[in-house]
Amino acid sequence: MELLKFGEKWSYEDEEPKKVSEADLRTAEINLKISFPNEYVEQVLAVGLPRGPKLLDAICDFEMDLHDLSEFCTPPEIVEETVSWHKIGLPDHLVVIATDCMGSKFCFDTAELKDGPKQSAAIYFWDHEMDETEKLADSFRNWILSYLGSWSD
Incomplete structure (x- = not known):
């Protein structure tokens, strides 16, 4: 799974992913009146949410053309x-x-x-300083794959 590979590549070794429960996801869906895409639900339930990403250093060191993904939100945080x-x-x-x-x-x-x-949904980046929204990927899976290129660790 892509989220597992993301965690392996960009989390510190001593940081375990945050576990996510199906009940918490369903509560978030009810509160927000939405249904998360199946691919997102499957990955976060199976893997959890990677923590302690070391991505920002790599983006700076290797001049990667990626947005800094610092933290995944738990369902209550969502x-x-x-x-x-x-x-x-x-x-x-x-x-x-x-x-x-x-x-x-x-x-x-x-x-x-x-x-x-639905099976998938696009991922967007909202820049709070510029109040601009940009589509990053047509699915959660493809968004996570964008962080798994051939860059050095």
């Missing part, structure tokens, strides 16, 4: 981040699933999360 940031500028159609080191957000679009679960 709700908290999404609801609180909607109040201060995050577009209402975005659901936060991860953050960078500067407070910008990686998100799903609620338009793709309505009407029951």
Whole structure:
């Protein structure tokens, strides 16, 4: 699984992934009135959420053209981040699933999360300083794959 490979490549050796329960994911879905894509649910339930990413150093050292993915949000954090940031500028159609080191957000679009679960949904980056949204990948899987290139560790 891509998320497992991401954790192996970009997490510190002593940092275990945060476990995620199906109940917590379902509670987040109910609170946000959405359904997470199947590929996202399958990976976070099987792998957990990688912690302690050392990605920022590699991006700087190797001049990688990637956004700094600093932290994946747990289901309760997804709700908290999404609801609180909607109040201060995050577009209402975005659901936060991860953050960078500067407070910008990686998100799903609620338009793709309505009407029951789908296999995949695009990932967007919302830059909170510029208030701009950019589509990064057409799926969670492809977004994670973008961090698994052939760069040195």
